[in-house]
Amino acid sequence: xxxxxxxxxxxxxxxxxxxxxxxxxxxxxxxxxxxxxxxxxxxxxxxxxxxxxxxxxxxxxxxxxxxxxxxxxxxxxxxxxxxxxxxxxxxxxxxxxxxxxxx
Numbered sequence: 001x002x003x004x005x006x007x008x009x010x011x012x013x014x015x016x017x018x019x020x021x022x023x024x025x026x027x028x029x030x031x032x033x034x035x036x037x038x039x040x041x042x043x044x045x046x047x048x049x050x051x052x053x054x055x056x057x058x059x060x061x062x063x064x065x066x067x068x069x070x071x072x073x074x075x076x077x078x079x080x081x082x083x084x085x086x087x088x089x090x091x092x093x094x095x096x097x098x099x100x101x102x103x
Contacts, residue, residue, distance in 0.1 A: 003101035006030055011087060011094040016045075018052045018084040020098045030100025031075040032085065036066040038093035044072065045088040048079050054086050066094070 006028065007020030022028045036042045046061040047054035066072045077100075079085070087096050 001101060001103050004099065005097065006100055006102070007085065007096070007098040009087070009096045011089040011092070011096060013089060013091045016052050016054070016086050016088050017096075018086050019096045020085040022079050022081050022083050023102060024081050026081055026102040027078065028100055028102045029076075029078050030085075030098050031073065032077065032087075033097045033099070034066055034072040034087065034089075035095040035097075036068060036070050036093065037095060038091065039068045040091070041068055042066050042094055043090040044094065045086075046074065047086045048077065049084050049086050050082065052084060052086055058086075 009019045043063045047058040049058040
């Protein structure tokens with residue numbers, strides 16, 4: 001069983017990024033930390049999706065504002081095998097960390 005840091009990314013601007021994918025035969029319970037390292041507000045989208053291009057029904061956050069030098073956290077997320085945590089940011093300077101466990 002993997003535990004601890006499950007995924008990390010320094011996001012590219014205006015690009016869907018699959019930060020973490022649940023391995024085959026596993027279920028993951030995790031928390032997500034999105035850090036805006038810039039001095040301007042950034043908007044982000046977050047989804048748990050079957051692909052790296054989420055459908056409208058898969059979004060958890062959509063155009064949510066992360067303030068300058070601020071953090072957005074989502075806790076208590078659960079995903080099944082093959083699901084992707086997909087994050088999109090309106091600009092560069094955004095770090096994502098996924099912490100949790102797989103079983």
